[in-house]
Amino acid sequence: MSGRRSGGARLLASPSALIGLAGIAAIVLLAALAPLLPLSDPLAQQPYGTLAGPSLASWLGTDNQGRDVLSRVIFGAQTSLLISLVSIGLAMVLGTLLGVVAGYYRGYAEVAIMRVADSLMAFPSLILGVAIMAILGSGTEKVILCLTIVMTPRFVRIAYGSAMAVRVKEYIEAAQAVSAPFHRILAVHIVPNIFSEILVVAILWIGTAIQVEASLSFIGIGVSPPTPTWGNMIKSGLDYLPIAPWMALAPSAAIFLTIVFFNLVGDSIRDVVDPRHYG
Amino acid sequence: MTPTLHEDLQLQVRDLEIAVVSGAERKPVVKGISFDIRRNETVCLVGESGCGKSVTALAVMGLLQTPPMRIVGGEILLRAGEEVFDLARLDPRGRAFRRLRGAAVSMIFQEPMTSLNPVHRNGAQIVEVIRRHTGLGRRAAWQRMLEMLRLVGIPSPEVRARQYPHELSGGMRQRVMIALALACRPGLLLADEPTTALDVTTQAQILTQIRELSRSSRTSTLFITHDLGVVAQIADRVHVMYLGEVVESGPVREIFHRPRHPYTRGLLASVPSIESEPFSRLTPIRGTVADLPENPAACPFEPRCESGFGLCRGRTPPLFEVSTSHRSKCWLEQEGRP
Amino acid sequence: MSTTASDPVLEIDRLSVRFPVKHGLFGLGRREVHAVEDFSLTIRRGETIGIVGESGCGKSTLARTIMGLNTPAAGSLRFRPQDRSLGPEGLDLAKASSADWKKVRRKVQIVFQDPFSSLSPKQKVGSIVAEPLIVQGPSFCRDPQARAVDLLERVGLSRRDFDRYPHEFSGGQRQRIMIARAIALDPEVLIADEAVSALDVSIRLQIITLLDELKEVLGLTLIFISHDLGVVRVVSDRIAIMYLGRLAEVGANREVFAAPRHPYTRMLLASTPIPDPDRRPAEAPAFGELPSPIDPPPGCVFHPRCGLADATCRQIVPPPVEVAPGHRARCHHTGAAV
Numbered sequence: 001m002s003g004r005r006s007g008g009a010r011l012l013a014s015p016s017a018l019i020g021l022a023g024i025a026a027i028v029l030l031a032a033l034a035p036l037l038p039l040s041d042p043l044a045q046q047p048y049g050t051l052a053g054p055s056l057a058s059w060l061g062t063d064n065q066g067r068d069v070l071s072r073v074i075f076g077a078q079t080s081l082l083i084s085l086v087s088i089g090l091a092m093v094l095g096t097l098l099g100v101v102a103g104y105y106r107g108y109a110e111v112a113i114m115r116v117a118d119s120l121m122a123f124p125s126l127i128l129g130v131a132i133m134a135i136l137g138s139g140t141e142k143v144i145l146c147l148t149i150v151m152t153p154r155f156v157r158i159a160y161g162s163a164m165a166v167r168v169k170e171y172i173e174a175a176q177a178v179s180a181p182f183h184r185i186l187a188v189h190i191v192p193n194i195f196s197e198i199l200v201v202a203i204l205w206i207g208t209a210i211q212v213e214a215s216l217s218f219i220g221i222g223v224s225p226p227t228p229t230w231g232n233m234i235k236s237g238l239d240y241l242p243i244a245p246w247m248a249l250a251p252s253a254a255i256f257l258t259i260v261f262f263n264l265v266g267d268s269i270r271d272v273v274d275p276r277h278y279g
Numbered sequence: 280m281t282p283t284l285h286e287d288l289q290l291q292v293r294d295l296e297i298a299v300v301s302g303a304e305r306k307p308v309v310k311g312i313s314f315d316i317r318r319n320e321t322v323c324l325v326g327e328s329g330c331g332k333s334v335t336a337l338a339v340m341g342l343l344q345t346p347p348m349r350i351v352g353g354e355i356l357l358r359a360g361e362e363v364f365d366l367a368r369l370d371p372r373g374r375a376f377r378r379l380r381g382a383a384v385s386m387i388f389q390e391p392m393t394s395l396n397p398v399h400r401n402g403a404q405i406v407e408v409i410r411r412h413t414g415l416g417r418r419a420a421w422q423r424m425l426e427m428l429r430l431v432g433i434p435s436p437e438v439r440a441r442q443y444p445h446e447l448s449g450g451m452r453q454r455v456m457i458a459l460a461l462a463c464r465p466g467l468l469l470a471d472e473p474t475t476a477l478d479v480t481t482q483a484q485i486l487t488q489i490r491e492l493s494r495s496s497r498t499s500t501l502f503i504t505h506d507l508g509v510v511a512q513i514a515d516r517v518h519v520m521y522l523g524e525v526v527e528s529g530p531v532r533e534i535f536h537r538p539r540h541p542y543t544r545g546l547l548a549s550v551p552s553i554e555s556e557p558f559s560r561l562t563p564i565r566g567t568v569a570d571l572p573e574n575p576a577a578c579p580f581e582p583r584c585e586s587g588f589g590l591c592r593g594r595t596p597p598l599f600e601v602s603t604s605h606r607s608k609c610w611l612e613q614e615g616r617p
Numbered sequence: 618m619s620t621t622a623s624d625p626v627l628e629i630d631r632l633s634v635r636f637p638v639k640h641g642l643f644g645l646g647r648r649e650v651h652a653v654e655d656f657s658l659t660i661r662r663g664e665t666i667g668i669v670g671e672s673g674c675g676k677s678t679l680a681r682t683i684m685g686l687n688t689p690a691a692g693s694l695r696f697r698p699q700d701r702s703l704g705p706e707g708l709d710l711a712k713a714s715s716a717d718w719k720k721v722r723r724k725v726q727i728v729f730q731d732p733f734s735s736l737s738p739k740q741k742v743g744s745i746v747a748e749p750l751i752v753q754g755p756s757f758c759r760d761p762q763a764r765a766v767d768l769l770e771r772v773g774l775s776r777r778d779f780d781r782y783p784h785e786f787s788g789g790q791r792q793r794i795m796i797a798r799a800i801a802l803d804p805e806v807l808i809a810d811e812a813v814s815a816l817d818v819s820i821r822l823q824i825i826t827l828l829d830e831l832k833e834v835l836g837l838t839l840i841f842i843s844h845d846l847g848v849v850r851v852v853s854d855r856i857a858i859m860y861l862g863r864l865a866e867v868g869a870n871r872e873v874f875a876a877p878r879h880p881y882t883r884m885l886l887a888s889t890p891i892p893d894p895d896r897r898p899a900e901a902p903a904f905g906e907l908p909s910p911i912d913p914p915p916g917c918v919f920h921p922r923c924g925l926a927d928a929t930c931r932q933i934v935p936p937p938v939e940v941a942p943g944h945r946a947r948c949h950h951t952g953a954a955v
Contacts, residue, residue, distance in 0.1 A: 170735035174795070177684045177727055178749035178802070179719040188748075192739035327817035448906050478671035479844065480903035483888035487901040505818060508847070508890030512897050531894040549822040551847040553889050557870045559851060563822035567787055 011272050020264030027258055031077035039071040042228050051244040061246040064236065069250050076228040076251060080258075083140065083223070084209035087147035092202045094148070095155020100190055102156070103163025104182075114160065117153035125150050125212050133221045143222050147209050158201055162194035196273040203266035207259035214255055230255050284356045284363045289466050289499040290339070291315040295367070296352035297334055297343065308334050310523040311353065316467065321493060321500040323510045323531075325546075326520035329568055332503045335520075336469045339501070340386045341371035358466055359383035382412040385460040386469040389476050391452040394459075395444040401455050402428075402440025405462050412463040427458040432488055450481035457489065464496055471503045486512050507550050511535055516604075519543045522568060522579045525598070529605035539607040541584045578610070586611060625698055626806060626838050627660040627683070627725075628707070632692035634675070634682050634862075638911060650910050652678040654862040656692070657937070660806070665832065665839040667853030667870070669846055669885070673907055675862035676842045677730075680810045683840070684727050685710060685718050696721060723753065726799040730811035732791035736783040742769070742794055743779035749801045757802075768797040772827060789820035793827065800831060807832075808840040813848060825852055846889045850874060855943075858882050861910055861918045864937070868944030878946040880923045917949065925950045 011017050030037070040058070046066030054061045060069040102113040120128065129150050136142040166172065167190070175185050210230075216222030217231025225232055230251040237248030284291055297309035309331040316322045324332040337343050339355055355366040359379055369376045388394055396404060402424050409420040428436035431454040444452055453473060460468055470489065474482040490513060493500050502513055510517055511531065518528040519542065527540035538544045545564035555561065570582040574592055578584070581591040590596075590610045599612030634653040653675040660666055670676045681687045683694060689711045698707040708717060726749075729735040736745055743765050750761035758764055766776045772793040783791055792812060799807055809828060813821040829852065832839050843849050849856055850870065857867040858879065866879035877883045887902030905922035908914055917935050920926035929949050937945045 169737075170729045170731055171737040171740075173681070173686055174727075174729060174735055174798070175737075175748065176686055177722065178752050178798075179715070179722045180748065180752045184752065188740060188744075189737050193737060327819060450906055478907070479846070480671065480884055480888045481906065483890070483898070483903050484901045486890070487898070490897075506890070507818070507892045511892045511894045512890045514894070535892060535894050546818055547892065549819055550892055551822070551825070551845075551851040552892055553846045553850050553874060553886060554891060555847065555851050557850060557853070560826075561822055561851060563826060564819040567789060567820060568817075569787060 011268055014268045014271070016264045017268030020261045020268065023257065023261035024265065027077055027254075027261070028081065030074050031081050034071075034074045034078060037074070039074060040068040042067060042071040042075040043226055044068075051240060051247075053244070054246060060250045061244065063233075063244070063247050064240055069233075069246055072228040072233060073230070073250050073254050076230045076233055077254065077258075079140065079223055079227060079229045080210055080213055080231075080255075083143050083147065083213050083229075084206050087144045088151060088202055088206050088209050090144070090148040091151035092155050092198060095152040096159040096191070096194075096198055098152070099156040099159025099161075100163040100186060100194075103160040104167050104186070104190065110160075113156060117156040117160075120149070120153040121157065125208065126215050129212050129216055130219070130221065133216060138221055138224045140223050140227070143213060143216060146216070147212060150212060151205060151209060154201070154205065155198065158198055159194060162197055163190055166190055166193050196269070200266055200270045200273065203262055203269065206262045210255060210258055214251075282354065282356050282363050282365045284358055287317050288356075289316050289318050289320075289358050290501070291356040292335070292339070292353070293356070294353035295335065295338065295350070295355060297331070297338055297348060298351045299347045300349050300351070301347050305351065307351075308348070308523050309338070312518075312520070312523070312525045313353075314518050314525060314528065316499045316501060318466075318499055319493070319497045320515045321490075321502055321513055323502045323504060323514035323517045324520055325504055325507065325510050325517060327505055327568060329522070330520040331523040332520050333471050336386065336471050336501060336503050339366060339467075340384060340469055341366060341369065341376045341380065342386070343371070345371070357384060360466075378412075381408050381465070382463045383465055384467040384469065385463070385465045386471065387453070387456045387460045387473045389472040391449070391456040392444060394456060395452065397444055400441055400443055401447070405440075405455070405459050408459060409462050424458075424462065427462050428455070430492065431455075431458045431461075432484065433458070450477055450485065453477060453481075453485055454488070457485075457492070461492060461496060461498065464498070466499060468493065468498050468500045469503070470500060472505070473502075474509065475504070475506070482509075489513065507535075507546060508552065519546070524579065524608065526580065526608045527606065528598075529601070533602075533605045537605075539601050539605070539612065540609050541586050541611070542580050543607075545583075545585070578608075624662045625659045626662040626696070628693075628695040628698045629656060629658045629660070629679075629683075630693045630695065632656045632679075632682065632694060632711075633690045634678050634687050635690045648911050651862050651913060652687075652910060653682065653689075654913075655934075656859075656862070656864050658857055658864060658867060660838060660840065662805070662838055663836065664854045665829075665841055665852055667849030667856045668840065668842045668859060669844065669849050669856060670859035670865075671844055671885075671907060673861070673910060674859040675910075676859050677810055678862075679859075680727060680808045680840070680842055683710065683725060683806075683808060685713065685721070696724070719753070722749075723757075723802040724804050725806045725808070726802060726804040727808040727810060728792065728795045728799050728812040730814055732788045732795065732815060735795055736791055738783055740783075741779070742774075742781055742783065742786075745783070745794060746797045746801060749798060753802065764801065765797075768801055769794075771800075772797045772831075787820075788816050789824060792816065792824050796824075796827065796831070800835060800837075803835070804837065806838045806840065808842065810842045811844065812841075814843065814845065821848070828852075846885060858885065861907065861913055863918060864945075864947060865919070866944075866946040866948075868941070868946075872941065872944050878940045878944070878951045879919075879948045880925055880950070881919050882946075884922070917947075919948075 049062050049066040050064055052062045058068045063069055098113050102110040129146055132146040132149055136146060172189055175189050213222060214231030217229045218235045222231055223229045233251040234248050240247050293313050294311045295309055296311050299306040299308060324335060326332050338350055350367045353367060357364050357366050405424040405427060406420045409415055409423050425436045428439060433439050433454050474485050504510060514531040517531050517534040518525045521542050527543045538547055548562050549564055551561060564583055566583040572581045576594055578591045578595050581587045596608050596610045598606045598608045601607050601612060632653055633655060635649040635651055637647055638650055668676050678687060682689055694710040695707045696710055697703055700707050746768050747761040747765040750758040750764055766779060769778055774793055813824050816824060831837060841849060841852055853870050856870050856873045858865040860881045865881045866873060877886060884903045914921055916932045917930040920930040935947045935949045937947050938951045939945050940951050
């Protein structure tokens with residue numbers, strides 16, 4: 001039993017995890033360092049250089065207003081990543097808390113929390129997102145709030161199921177038998193034992209959040225132009241697809257790669273924390 | 280060359296070695312054990328968890344988890360009608376083995392729910408096995424099934440046959456399992472802790488049932504258990520296992536009344552029984568199975584042994600013959616020692 | 618064994634514990650499982666009382682109710698009934714507030730059966746053992762870490778084990794960790810709920826011996842719950858037999874084993890395998906199965922499996938009959954010849 005390698009070591013031994021981690025690191029670094037990179041201003045219009053194909057000056061061409069597509073994809077990553085990471089983080093904390101309370105206390109808390117979560121889950125993410133944005137109005141913070149509301153019920157479900165499985169374990173009873181208060185049982189006994197499971201789905205759902213964010217921007221109710229996001233870039237690129245395909249393809253490829261990288265990492269972590277690997 | 284088997288024997292296991300193989304690494308779990316089962320005889324493999332007793336039974340049944348486990352040496356000779364098969368060389372997934380399983384050798388487990396299919400009715404599962412192996416017609420197979428359920432002591436078998444496994448109690452399910460296992464009158468029954476999950480009053484009923492059935496249907500039984508009380512109730516001969524080796528074997532009375540190996544003695548001395556004196560200090564065997572000798576060539580039980588001496592730390596003892604039927608793997612048996 | 622009947626530490630009086638179960642379409646029907654029913658037993662300071670019964674007899678529910686993990690439906694559990702500082706009849710745990718419980722829990726602790734699920738896999742051993750001390754707060758123990766190390770050493774582990782995780786330990790060692798945690802608060806009463814059942818024979822006795830030593834050193838009252846009559850036989854001063862949530866018989870160890878007065882006790886004794894191959898029962902010593910606790914039989918709950926049952930047994934619940942001083946049995950036929 002003692003000869004087992006740690007989870008981290010096993011994760012780094014898997015090539016797909018390495019590819020995913022490297023990809024995410026590259027995207028995050030590019031987005032974070034965007035202002036320092038020798039990129040042209042993503043908002044600067046060049047009336048005489050619209051819809052130019054890829055060239056040495058602008059690697060991914062320019063858009064209909066003459067803005068550099070590469071620069072916009074990289075600055076767009078800032079917005080897209082910020083929105084999806086923050087909203088998934090918030091949804092994870094909130095959802096885990098609510099789910100654990102529902103699963104541990106049962107009774108009225110369970111009925112109240114789970115009914116609300118289930119009714120929210122009944123709508124497809126995008127439809128729910130559209131409805132919420134219609135109420136909130138557009139803007140980056142609004143999109144974050146909207147995505148948090150969309151994603152929280154999913155975490156509630158997962159945390160609820162895990163908490164139900166954990167609460168019948170004798171170590172929970174053993175904690176109750178020494179009068180451990182709920183916050184201690186939650187922090188010491190429940191969360192550490194369900195955390196890896198929740199982390200895996202969180203990573204996998206970052207992709208979903210990016211998708212929903214892009215879709216909202218695409219239909220024009222997410223982050224408003226001119227701030228570049230991958231979603232509104234695809235939307236404006238679509239009109240020019242026959243003559244300037246790079247406008248839509250570049251942000252699409254960015255979304256695709258980001259989702260693939262997060263899924264690679266998520267799947268690898270799942271393999272590592274899979275109960276079958278426990279001795 | 281076709282394997283041969285003495286005509287008295289139903290099963291002969293010779294120098295069986297099973298290992299967990301991962302890459303170039305081989306971790307032995309069964310280290311060259313030999314035993315045989317005569318016709319119409321019940322043999323017990325007894326030992327604590329991790330001693331290799333269940334793995335041995337799974338190997339006979341061709342149900343080893345491969346990979347990572349593999350038979351790396353030895354033979355398992357099984358009589359099936361007029362023929363003899365070496366199961367160690369038979370492909371467990373092959374047709375020949377499938378034909379033997381259920382017909383010549385069958386197995387009952389600790390938890391019957393794992394071997395009964397929850398979505399099929401109890402009766403139908405037994406009928407299917409009977410028809411697969413005997414070619415009996417639907418009606419004849421149904422009759423045979425009812426007869427089997429009656430034989431294992433299930434009241435109103437017509438009703439029980441139409442129920443699903445989850446509608447039965449643990450004891451009833453185990454009876455259905457036994458009926459299923461014996462439906463095709465196999466020559467050899469493997470029973471892996473079949474009563475461990477049951478209550479003691481149910482266990483008593485099931486043990487009596489197994490004893491009667493093996494007598495009446497002339498089945499040989501390999502019975503695996505950790506419970507010495509159960510061994511005393513059911514065995515004709517006993518093999519005591521420790522860390523993948525048989526350390527003592529002999530007729531049940533010899534083992535219980537004249538145990539020779541320090542491990543067997545230790546086990547017998549540490550079992551609280553309803554006839555123990557209250558508050559009598561039974562003597563536990565010291566340490567745990569994880570305590571291995573520093574010298575890998577030494578007797579594996581040496582670190583826990585009360586009667587160990589110099590020789591034990593140097594070399595693993597061979598199986599010494601105590602009498603024609605009784606063997607002990609201990610240096611104490613070496614000639615010239617008191 | 619120097620117990621006086623005048624010094625009860627826990628008085629269980631006509632205790633009933635019921636659980637609602639859903640059944641029928643959409644779970645609309647509600648019925649109750651009578652897990653413990655009309656159960657009375659007085660536990661004396663310093664004794665070891667063995668509580669025996671088969672699965673579903675309510676013995677674990679009883680333990681959990683004493684620990685405040687279930688709420689009784691009726692009856693009372695009077696802790697230290699003669700301690701006027703707690704109340705007119707001690708402290709009734711059935712009505713205790715959570716502040717009362719926090720105090721009582723210093724005095725009553727439990728060791729669970731499954732050494733694998735009773736330890737949180739992500740918590741280090743030191744933290745597990747120190748947890749009760751941390752919950753009680755600094756006024757109870759200034760340095761929980763140092764005390765945890767002491768406790769680990771007391772149960773036969775070492776200070777090196779402090780920073781290890783449960784999966785690095787064997788079943789027996791995990792049970793030692795649980796015991797260290799249970800004695801951390803210097804309890805008066807320790808409940809061992811099937812604490813040795815999941816362990817291998819050679820380890821089982823080590824844990825029993827440890828509990829016995831701790832009992833002597835710490836002056837504990839031990840409630841030893843088990844399905845294994847042999848284990849209870851060697852550790853208990855008194856024995857209580859439970860059947861389907863009811864007390865069947867209670868009395869001094871030797872008396873219950875030598876002269877059992879309840880037919881169920883006799884059935885249990887006859888069903889327990891004795892590790893002696895010369896004493897095999899000719900026929901099954903038991904028949905029938907445990908009825909459903911949702912729908913218990915009327916009258917004496919044991920009557921469907923009882924050879925002595927008559928019309929009275931089928932209708933009237935037997936009252937406890939004092940068959941000898943301190944020896945009670947709930948049976949209409951306590952005088953019947955064996």
